[in-house]
Amino acid sequence: MFERFTEDARAVVRGAVAQAEATGERSAGAGHLLLALLERRDGRGARALVALGIADRGEAVRRAWDEARRRAGLSQAETDALAGLGIDVERIVARVEEVHGAGALAGDRRDKGWWPGRRGFGRDAKEVLEKALRIALARRERHIGDEHILLALTARPGVAAEVLADHGVTYASVTGVLDGTGRAEAG
DSSP states (O other), X not given: OGGGBOHHHHHHHHHHHHHHHHHTOSEEOHHHHHHHHHHOOSSHXXXXXXXXXXXXXXXXXXXXXXXXXXXXXXOHHHHHHHHHTTOOHHHHHHHHHHHHXXXXXXXOOGGGOOOXXXXXXXXXXXXXXHHHHHHHHHXXXXXXXXXXXXXXHHHSOSHHHHHHHHTTOOHHHHHHHHHTOSOSSOO
């Protein structure tokens, strides 16, 4: 599938793997794709993020992503739903961290040694990349660019879409910018 990726999309994929390596994780996830995309300055997806005013908010996005990882990848919507059932996720996370250390639910492997071998992609990242392919095909575009990865991140339910939406980046706003009909900055 990667043969259809533009150089910009390949750079995002490589960046996601580098993000996973930096955190000591065994596989790259959707969040790693998001963080890699935010680091880019070239490509249609990166330019869309600039137009939507999120490119300079990379640290805020990273903090939101790290907080979701701390909650074992639960989105705020999932946390709220569990709260409606009387389950206090923050309390559970605090208790687990008290017993097992900070970041215990985040999957951090920094203290567990080096992971030998090549990092692959987690299920969520694979779903994003597959969705990027479907979006490119639906838009009748022959190649998969970083803009398709961005669209897929906004279209797939989960933490990455939630973090982006919290910063005003939605499927509709990205599509508008890419098609030339969107806003110049996020609201």
